[in-house]
Amino acid sequence: MRSRILSAAAALVLAVTGLVALTATPAQAGCSHAHPFLDGTGGYVSATDAAVRSGPHHLGSGACTVVGRAYNGYAAQYYCYTSGDTYNGWSTWTWVYVPAINRSGWVNDALLYGNGSNYPC
Template sequence: MKRLVIGAALGVAILSGVIVAPPALASPAHSATPQAAWCGWTPANNSNVPGTFSNAGVNIRNGQYTNCTVLGAGYNGHDLTFRCFADGTSVGGNGVWIYLTDRTTGVTGWASAAYIWGYGENPIVHC
């Protein structure tokens, strides 16, 4: 009996010589917002249209959503190549995003069209 009481105090039951441990506790919830399902999408389209950023420090992300991982930052004067665009219907209503390559830094990813010059002046294919 003493063995069972000690085991119970440790959160372990010993029945017929077999140790039975309680189920593992769930890991604590993360405070970070999980990435959206469309993060990491790399379309093959390439419109080859030039442009530049209209602001400094524009995030270039691995997907067309603000919760997606930042791959780099773009600045005024950086030369861009627009590859394609995705509108709100394809990205959960989150505005227009451009899949681009920042030729100044070599980073390829997604940036919001709100921070880009040249989008709309030349036709860009839909992703």
């Protein structure tokens, strides 16, 4: 009887651990940030090549997925900004919609005209 209880407990621990492992990797968990439409101003990409990411992180294993690439002069609709990994001296990132590539995502403010949104998310 005792071995059945221990087996059942071990199976439960494995099931719960397995479910937790499937819910989100550390990179995915850190990439989820709210981004309400607060700003409404437009700007453009001021860098030669800017990665549009699923979250405001670009370093190592915590790097968020690149969902598109925007190039110098591409128009960008600014929503709001949040803090993230520092890039080129800037640790703020703006959620943008880039019509030229029909993608939305986070771009580091160092890569945006006027340094991105003025509205915190």
